Amino acid sequence: MDRGDLRQVQNERLRETVERVYFNVPYYRHKMQEAGLGPESINSVEDLTKLPFTTKVDLRDNYPFGLFAVPMSEIVRLHASSGTTGKPTVVGYTRNDIATWSEVMARTLTSAGANRNDFIQIAYGYGLFTGGLGLHYGGEKIGASVIPISGGNTVRQIQLMCDLGTTVLACTPSYALFLAEAIQDNGIDLNTIKLKAGVFGAEPWTENMRREIESKLRIKAIDIYGLSEVIGPGVASECIKQEGLHINEDHFYPEIIDPDSRAVLPEGTLGELVFTTITKEGLPLIRYRTRDLTRLNYGKCKCGRTLVRMDKCLGRSDDMLIVRGVNLFPSQIETVLLEMSEIKPHYRIIVDRVNNLDTLELQVEVDEEFFLDKISQLQSLTGKLENNLESATGLTIKVTLVEPKTIERSEGKAQRVIDKRKF
Numbered sequence: 162m163d164r165g166d167l168r169q170v171q172n173e174r175l176r177e178t179v180e181r182v183y184f185n186v187p188y189y190r191h192k193m194q195e196a197g198l199g200p201e202s203i204n205s206v207e208d209l210t211k212l213p214f215t216t217k218v219d220l221r222d223n224y225p226f227g228l229f230a231v232p233m234s235e236i237v238r239l240h241a242s243s244g245t246t247g248k249p250t251v252v253g254y255t256r257n258d259i260a261t262w263s264e265v266m267a268r269t270l271t272s273a274g275a276n277r278n279d280f281i282q283i284a285y286g287y288g289l290f291t292g293g294l295g296l297h298y299g300g301e302k303i304g305a306s307v308i309p310i311s312g313g314n315t316v317r318q319i320q321l322m323c324d325l326g327t328t329v330l331a332c333t334p335s336y337a338l339f340l341a342e343a344i345q346d347n348g349i350d351l352n353t354i355k356l357k358a359g360v361f362g363a364e365p366w367t368e369n370m371r372r373e374i375e376s377k378l379r380i381k382a383i384d385i386y387g388l389s390e391v392i393g394p395g396v397a398s399e400c401i402k403q404e405g406l407h408i409n410e411d412h413f414y415p416e417i418i419d420p421d422s423r424a425v426l427p428e429g430t431l432g433e434l435v436f437t438t439i440t441k442e443g444l445p446l447i448r449y450r451t452r453d454l455t456r457l458n459y460g461k462c463k464c465g466r467t468l469v470r471m472d473k474c475l476g477r478s479d480d481m482l483i484v485r486g487v488n489l490f491p492s493q494i495e496t497v498l499l500e501m502s503e504i505k506p507h508y509r510i511i512v513d514r515v516n517n518l519d520t521l522e523l524q525v526e527v528d529e530e531f532f533l534d535k536i537s538q539l540q541s542l543t544g545k546l547e548n549n550l551e552s553a554t555g556l557t558i559k560v561t562l563v564e565p566k567t568i569e570r571s572e573g574k575a576q577r578v579i580d581k582r583k584f
């Protein structure tokens with residue numbers, strides 16, 4: 162679509178969205194009234210700067226359904242991702258939202274070169290996480306043969322890949338590398354594998370990782386981007402030119418802001434990515450701060466698509482970690498620690514990548530009185546803490562108890578996270 166025509170579509174959809182949130186979401190109506198705005202104040206995307214931002218904290222404060230814009234009888238699906246503390250972030254979809262999601266995922270797979278003749282092996286997790294089902298809808302929409310194997314079980318992944326003739330693999334980039342090495346280690350002839358492309362996302366990865374995956378699996382490795390608050394995967398994806406990710410901006414209008422001053426930055430400047438959803442019904446979000454750092458490029462792509470492109474995201478403007486494709490906030494861990502009296506809230510999270518799989522270790526100080534007790538008690542404390550952490554974060558975290566006062570104290574902001582992975 163010509164960019165001028167696209168702008169008309171965006172303006173029209175934005176007006177409808179603003180009207181929808183004003184009349185259906187008290188949170189947005191109050192915010193707009195406070196700023197002296199009504200639905201008629203917003204006529205085009207140029208007026209967006211008048212509107213307030215939405216953050217993950219706003220979603221938490223309105224947990225679970227406070228920002229939904231339709232009655233629950235119209236919601237056909239709920240998904241959830243990590244919140245900053247104990248409560249997850251809950252998102253809801255109407256039937257039309259699921260159709261939109263299928264559409265943008267169909268675009269994602271098509272731009273990776275997939276079509277109805279492909280076999281798509283979806284090794285993203287199915288469940289509350291949006292990765293599995295998002296790819297699933299896109300695959301069915303383009304008429305491909307979808308293999309919903311979900312995450313894990315590497316032996317079976319490889320067996321089905323060979324036997325069913327998988328041509329497109331969908332998973333996190335680190336799992337793709339892990340699979341590639343397992344194929345190598347098992348002495349499987351690459352000629353028996355028909356893979357031609359992979360769509361990889363849900364965690365940051367470098368050009369080096371891309372080259373490694375491409376050469377080890379002899380495929381084209383395509384970067385995809387999304388977050389459940391906006392829709393899930395399908396927000397943006399690379400085309401086969403691999404020169405930036407095309408944003409589906411007829412559904413998700415992007416801005417780049419300075420994370421500190423919150424001013425909108427000019428094209429090409431690195432800053433925080435912000436989205437306004439302009440077609441969503443269940444959970445429309447106005448100027449949602451993703452915390453992902455990137456830049457935008459409005460130049461025409463060699464593939465012919467006119468959709469704006471964003472750079473690969475490599476950084477965050479907050480302290481969220483992405484481990485094995487799962488979002489993790491240090492504050493989630495802190496919440497668990499504060500609930501256990503045997504432990505002091507002095508801790509350190511060590512993230513590493515061993516054989517292409519992320520590992521997590523939590524070093525935490527034990528209370529002085531408790532530390533004098535028996536080894537067996539320390540062992541049961543470790544087990545209890547590991548269980549509590551797993552149920553709070555969905556991740557397996559190895560706990561190492563350390564003596565009181567051994568974790569370095571710092572004057573300013575404590576360095577809680579040591580990330581040894583190389584992005």
Ligand SMILES: [Zn+2]
Binds near residue numbers: 399407462
């Ligand atoms: Zn392109």
